[in-house]
Amino acid sequence: MGLLVKGEWKDQWYDTDTSDGEFIRSKAQFRNWVTADGNPGPDGRGGFKAESGRYHLYVSLACPWAHRTLIFRKLKQLDDHISVSVVHPDMLEHGWSFDGDPNATFGVEIKDHLFNSQHYYEIYTRADERYSGRVTVPVLWDKQNNTIVSNESSEIIRMFNSAFNHLTDDQQDFYPPHLHDLIDRFNERIYDTVNNGVYRCGFATTQRAYEEAYSKLFDSLDWLETHLTTSHYLCGNDLTEADWRLFTTLLRFDPVYYSHFKCNKLRISDYPNLSAYMRELFQLPGISDTFNLEHCKRHYYYSHKTINPTQVVPVGPEIDYFAPFDRHQLQA
Numbered sequence: 001m002g003l004l005v006k007g008e009w010k011d012q013w014y015d016t017d018t019s020d021g022e023f024i025r026s027k028a029q030f031r032n033w034v035t036a037d038g039n040p041g042p043d044g045r046g047g048f049k050a051e052s053g054r055y056h057l058y059v060s061l062a063c064p065w066a067h068r069t070l071i072f073r074k075l076k077q078l079d080d081h082i083s084v085s086v087v088h089p090d091m092l093e094h095g096w097s098f099d100g101d102p103n104a105t106f107g108v109e110i111k112d113h114l115f116n117s118q119h120y121y122e123i124y125t126r127a128d129e130r131y132s133g134r135v136t137v138p139v140l141w142d143k144q145n146n147t148i149v150s151n152e153s154s155e156i157i158r159m160f161n162s163a164f165n166h167l168t169d170d171q172q173d174f175y176p177p178h179l180h181d182l183i184d185r186f187n188e189r190i191y192d193t194v195n196n197g198v199y200r201c202g203f204a205t206t207q208r209a210y211e212e213a214y215s216k217l218f219d220s221l222d223w224l225e226t227h228l229t230t231s232h233y234l235c236g237n238d239l240t241e242a243d244w245r246l247f248t249t250l251l252r253f254d255p256v257y258y259s260h261f262k263c264n265k266l267r268i269s270d271y272p273n274l275s276a277y278m279r280e281l282f283q284l285p286g287i288s289d290t291f292n293l294e295h296c297k298r299h300y301y302y303s304h305k306t307i308n309p310t311q312v313v314p315v316g317p318e319i320d321y322f323a324p325f326d327r328h329q330l331q332a
């Protein structure tokens with residue numbers, strides 16, 4: 001675990017000394033947008049036109065933020081248009097890497113298909129040789145301009161949602177204009193207290209910071225459980241971006257966050273609606289292909305040595321994401 005300082009790698013854990021033990025996630029720095037015509041998006045510079053074969057996605061199969069981008073690539077029929085490289089699940093002294101047997105990590109090829117790099121931070125220094133900051137997944141890379149378009153998952157999924165429609169003819173819209181306000185409101189609370197909330201529990205270094213994050217997390221899960229008694233998806237009958245953003249955290253909750261991040265008031269399996277909703281989404285076509293439980297467990301338990309110094313990876317719990325779900329009890 002570390003970061004780049006003016007292009008030099010430094011092995012360093014998160015600094016919580018200056019924030020009274022709270023984990024504060026730093027902002028992604030590459031914020032350009034791929035658009036249908038190459039004009040600039042909401043921020044960043046233009047010149048990133050949606051073209052088949054031009055863009056490459058770097059992901060970890062453990063990471064909930066990267067997982068969103070894999071889901072949108074799948075949902076929006078972009079598999080043949082955007083290539084992917086997967087990093088090794090272990091994130092150790094040199095950060096994410098492409099080390100190890102390329103074909104033997106839980107059956108997934110670990111390889112940088114563009115540059116054959118050993119360390120993932122080389123992708124960042126190729127884009128900016130003086131880059132300072134965290135080296136995170138996902139990254140959307142532009143093969144034409146040889147640079148990073150974006151390392152912000154919430155924006156990469158918005159690009160995938162609409163910029164490539166003319167190539168795929170897929171008109172599904174997971175961020176439809178009439179639901180913008182509602183989706184944004186769900187996103188805001190869920191990001192803060194659930195998606196990032198589990199990290200704020202797990203990476204807290206004071207009791208106060210942990211308990212505050214824990215209490216907000218379970219308040220939100222209780223609220224979502226109640227909401228899903230009358231609402232099929234978060235925004236009613238429309239499956240939206242807000243659902244997919246929540247989903248990637250739910251999947252990892254029982255096997256990882258419950259014990260590793262001490263989010264242990266209840267499991268998702270203790271919430272009937274949330275767990276049925278999670279399985280319903282998981283069983284939609286193509287979604288199970290985007291998830292690898294072994295990568296997830298290995299990454300968290302083996303990489304976070306400050307939290308789990310023995311690096312022993314728990315065997316359980318047994319989870320059947322394919323179990324039938326019953327949402328017919330939904331109250332009208």
Ligand SMILES: N[C@@H](CCC(=O)N[C@@H](CS)C(=O)NCC(=O)O)C(=O)O
Binds near residue numbers: 002062065
């Ligand atoms: N804002 C980013 C956050 C991505 C992120 O934090 N990814 C984690 C993996 S789950 C990472 O790569 N962390 C490495 C680090 O913080 O050094 C996004 O949503 O794209």
